[in-house]
Amino acid sequence: MMMMMGYSPAFAQIIYRIGDSTTNAITPIYPYIPIAIGMAKTYDKDFGMGSLISMMLPYSIAFLLTWIVQLIVWVVFSLPLGPGVGVFL
Numbered sequence: 001m002m003m004m005m006g007y008s009p010a011f012a013q014i015i016y017r018i019g020d021s022t023t024n025a026i027t028p029i030y031p032y033i034p035i036a037i038g039m040a041k042t043y044d045k046d047f048g049m050g051s052l053i054s055m056m057l058p059y060s061i062a063f064l065l066t067w068i069v070q071l072i073v074w075v076v077f078s079l080p081l082g083p084g085v086g087v088f089l
Contacts, residue, residue, distance in 0.1 A: 003089065010085045018071065022064040025056040 002012040024030050028049060040047040073079070075087050 006088050008081070008085060008087060008089050010081045011087050014071065014081065018064070018067045022060050022067065026053050026060050028053075 002015075003009065033049060033052060036052055037047060037049060040052065044051075074081070078087055080086050
């Protein structure tokens, strides 16, 4: 669908990676959550998954906003995404 709009497949993959990577730290199925909770429990016995997610949420939002701004800059200036790959087809 993005190709029909004139965007390259590499650009579609970047959009997916931005959405996926910014929500990894706040999803309950993230594989490193037990490790982070275990380390935090050494300092705070009441620390749990909700505490971890609530602490990571501002970072996720900040990363998402930063990467969306960076993506907009790439589109506006038609900067290359890699060797021989542009935003548009």
